[in-house]
Amino acid sequence: MAQQTTSVDHDAETDDEFRARIRRWFAENAPGRRPRDPNERKAWVRAFHASMYDARMTGPSWPVEYGGMGLSFARQVIYQEEAARARVPSPLGTGLGIVAPTIIKYGTPEQRERWLGPMLRQDLIWCQGYSEPGAGSDLPALRTTARREGDMYIVNGQKVWTTHGSDADVFFTLVRTGTQESRQKGITYLIIDADSPGITVRPLRDITGAAHFAEVFFDDVEVPVDNRIGEENEGWPLVRTSLGHERAAGAMNQATNYRRILDELIDLVRERGLGSDLIIRDRIADFEIRVRLMKYNASRVINDIIVRGEPGAASSVSRLFITMFEQELHEFAVEMLGADGIVTRGSDLAVQKGRWLMGFIATRASTIGAGTSEIQRNTIAEQVLGLPRDPAMPAR
Numbered sequence: 001m002a003q004q005t006t007s008v009d010h011d012a013e014t015d016d017e018f019r020a021r022i023r024r025w026f027a028e029n030a031p032g033r034r035p036r037d038p039n040e041r042k043a044w045v046r047a048f049h050a051s052m053y054d055a056r057m058t059g060p061s062w063p064v065e066y067g068g069m070g071l072s073f074a075r076q077v078i079y080q081e082e083a084a085r086a087r088v089p090s091p092l093g094t095g096l097g098i099v100a101p102t103i104i105k106y107g108t109p110e111q112r113e114r115w116l117g118p119m120l121r122q123d124l125i126w127c128q129g130y131s132e133p134g135a136g137s138d139l140p141a142l143r144t145t146a147r148r149e150g151d152m153y154i155v156n157g158q159k160v161w162t163t164h165g166s167d168a169d170v171f172f173t174l175v176r177t178g179t180q181e182s183r184q185k186g187i188t189y190l191i192i193d194a195d196s197p198g199i200t201v202r203p204l205r206d207i208t209g210a211a212h213f214a215e216v217f218f219d220d221v222e223v224p225v226d227n228r229i230g231e232e233n234e235g236w237p238l239v240r241t242s243l244g245h246e247r248a249a250g251a252m253n254q255a256t257n258y259r260r261i262l263d264e265l266i267d268l269v270r271e272r273g274l275g276s277d278l279i280i281r282d283r284i285a286d287f288e289i290r291v292r293l294m295k296y297n298a299s300r301v302i303n304d305i306i307v308r309g310e311p312g313a314a315s316s317v318s319r320l321f322i323t324m325f326e327q328e329l330h331e332f333a334v335e336m337l338g339a340d341g342i343v344t345r346g347s348d349l350a351v352q353k354g355r356w357l358m359g360f361i362a363t364r365a366s367t368i369g370a371g372t373s374e375i376q377r378n379t380i381a382e383q384v385l386g387l388p389r390d391p392a393m394p395a396r
C-alpha cells in the first residue's frame with residue numbers, strides 16, 4: 001500500500017523541531033470528538049489511523065520499509081509524549097505491538113508485504129487467539145488442532161478471552177499440529193481470516209458492562225498453509241517473541257499516559273481542597289516517583305529491543321510495575337473522593353463522568369491479561385534474579 005506524502009528527513013531536524021512538527025500535525029489532524037455509538041467509534045478510529053499512515057505519521061518504531069517512521073529511541077519517546085498529549089485514539093485490536101514484530105522476524109517477504117501495511121493502516125484489525133479454557137498460564141496445554149490436508153490446514157477447537165474478537169478481520173493463533181504430549185514442540189503459528197466459514201464468535205460481557213472479549217469457535221475451518229508463520233510444530237519461539245512484545249508494547253505509551261493522568265489527579269486533589277492533607281500528599285509523592293520510574297523501565301525495555309532485537313525479562317518488570325500502579329492509582333482516587341467516588345457515569349453527581357470508578361473497575365483485569373502477576377513474578381525470579389525454576393511450573 002503506497003503512502004502518499006513525501007518522507008521527512010528526520011536527521012535534518014533538532015529534537016525540538018521534531019516535537020513541534022509532530023505536535024502541530026496532531027493539533028491540525030486530531031479526529032475531533034469521540035463518537036458515543038460503538039460502530040461509529042470504530043469507523044472513527046480506523047479513519048484516523050488510515051490518515052496517519054497515509055501521512056507517514058504512524059508506526060514510530062517500525063522500519064520505514066514496512067510503512068513506519070523508523071525513528072530513533074529518543075524520537076520515539078517524543079512521539080509517544082505528543083501522541084498522549086493529543087489523546088490520539090489507540091488502534092483497534094491487539095495486533096500491532098504483538099504480531100507485527102513476529103511477522104517482521106519470522107514471516108516471508110510475501111507475508112510481510114501482505115499483512116504489515118494493512119495492519120498499521122488499520123485496514124485489517126488483528127486479534128490474539130492464544131488462550132483456551134484450560135490453557136492460559138499453561139499455554140502449551142492448548143488443544144485447538146490443525147490437521148494438514150494438501151495446501152490447507154483444517155482447524156477445530158475453541159479460544160477464549162479474545163480481546164476485540166468481535167471486531168477482528170484476522171486472528172493470529174496458536175494451534176496444535178503435534179500430539180498433546182508434545183506440548184510446546186507440537187505448536188504452530190497460524191493466521192486465520194475471521195470471515196472463514198466455520199468460525200463462530202460470541203461476545204463476553206465483562207465487569208465494565210461492555211463486551212471487550214469474545215470466545216471464538218473453529219469448526220472444520222480451512223486455512224491455507226501460506227498463512228503459517230515459520231515452520232510446522234515450531235511456533236513456540238515465535239510465541240516467546242510475541243509475548244515479550246505484548247508485555248513491552250505500550251510500556252512507553254502507558255508511561256506517558258499515566259504522566260498525564262497523574263497530573264489530572266493532582267488537579268483534582270487541588271480542586272477538592274485536599275492538597276494539604278498529609279496522607280494524600282504522601283500518596284501523591286509515591287505515585288509521582290513511580291510514574292517517573294515507569295518511564296525508565298519502559299526505556300530499558302525499548303533499549304533491549306534496539307540492542308538485542310527482543311524485549312527481555314525487563315518487559316515483565318515493566319508490566320508488573322505498571323499494572324500494580326494503575327490499580328493502586330484508581331483505588332486511591334475512588335477512596336479520596338469518598339461517597340462521590342462511587343457514583344457511576346450517567347448520573348449528574350458523577351465526578352468527571354465517573355472515570356475514576358470506571359478505571360478502578362477496568363484495571364481489575366490488568367494483573368491477569370498478558371500473563372498474571374504470579375507468572376510475571378516467576379519470570380522475574382528466574383530470568384532477572386537467576387533463582388531456580390518454580391517447582392509448580394510445568395517442565396520445559
Ligand SMILES: Cc1cc2nc3c(=O)[nH]c(=O)nc-3n(C[C@H](O)[C@H](O)[C@H](O)COP(=O)(O)OP(=O)(O)OC[C@H]3O[C@@H](n4cnc5c(N)ncnc54)[C@H](O)[C@@H]3O)c2cc1C
Nearest residue numbers: 128129130131136137161162163365368369370371372374
Ligand atoms: C483483560 C484481558 C485481556 C486478555 N486478552 C487476551 C487476548 O486477546 N487473547 C488471548 O489469547 N488471551 C487473552 N487474555 C487471557 C489471558 O492471557 C489469561 O487470562 C491469562 O494468561 C491467565 O490465564 P487463565 O485465565 O487461564 O488463568 P490460569 O492460568 O488458570 O490461572 C489461574 C490462577 O492461577 C495462577 N497460576 C497459574 N499457574 C501458576 C504458576 N505456575 N505459578 C503461580 N501461579 C499460577 C494464576 O496466576 C492465576 O491467579 C486476556 C485476559 C484478560 C484479563
